Amino acid sequence: MAKILMHVCCGPCSIYPLDYLRGEGHNVHGYFFNPNIHPYTEYIRRKETLDAFAEKENWPVIFAEEYPLEEYFRHVAYREGQRCRFCYAMRLLQAVRVAKRGKFDAFTTSLLVSPFQKHELIREVAEDLADRYDVPFYYVDFRKGFKEGVEKSKLLGMYRQQYCGCVFSEKERYAPREKGRQK
Numbered sequence: 001m002a003k004i005l006m007h008v009c010c011g012p013c014s015i016y017p018l019d020y021l022r023g024e025g026h027n028v029h030g031y032f033f034n035p036n037i038h039p040y041t042e043y044i045r046r047k048e049t050l051d052a053f054a055e056k057e058n059w060p061v062i063f064a065e066e067y068p069l070e071e072y073f074r075h076v077a078y079r080e081g082q083r084c085r086f087c088y089a090m091r092l093l094q095a096v097r098v099a100k101r102g103k104f105d106a107f108t109t110s111l112l113v114s115p116f117q118k119h120e121l122i123r124e125v126a127e128d129l130a131d132r133y134d135v136p137f138y139y140v141d142f143r144k145g146f147k148e149g150v151e152k153s154k155l156l157g158m159y160r161q162q163y164c165g166c167v168f169s170e171k172e173r174y175a176p177r178e179k180g181r182q183k
């Protein structure tokens, strides 16, 4: 059994990875740090959704107090096309630091469950951090449980967001509809 810190992007995405890791017998702790979620009210809604789920599951989750969206925007300005790399790195850097400080055996992320994320990029960024901080990255292709997690989140009545997190992803989600309405 390993003590694993799982960076959590949101409640619904954590369902399958938590089941999977607990099923393997690990002691799993969550870590919520997501300054890429905009606007702030959406961030709070996702945070509260995870908080309620964690309580129900008797799952220890650390909620970062910081919400440095200024730092996020400073780094992605003028390179919005590469924003996901920085976004993953920013969040997983904090996760690996917490894992190191807390003497976890490994860290991972619920981001690996989504077929809509840049899966190989997440893995690349995380493995680089694992080398630099000497904390193993527990890689699992959680995507095989994506549908199962979606179904369970619906049964639980959890809030399910409609876009990845940043304002750019929100625009990508909704702008085509706006164009359609203008016709």
Ligand code: SF4
Pocket (backbone or CB within 6 Å): 036, 037, 083, 084, 087, 088, 164, 165, 166, 168, 169
């Ligand atoms: S699309 Fe998602 S992963 Fe990419 S920068 Fe925005 S919030 Fe981060």
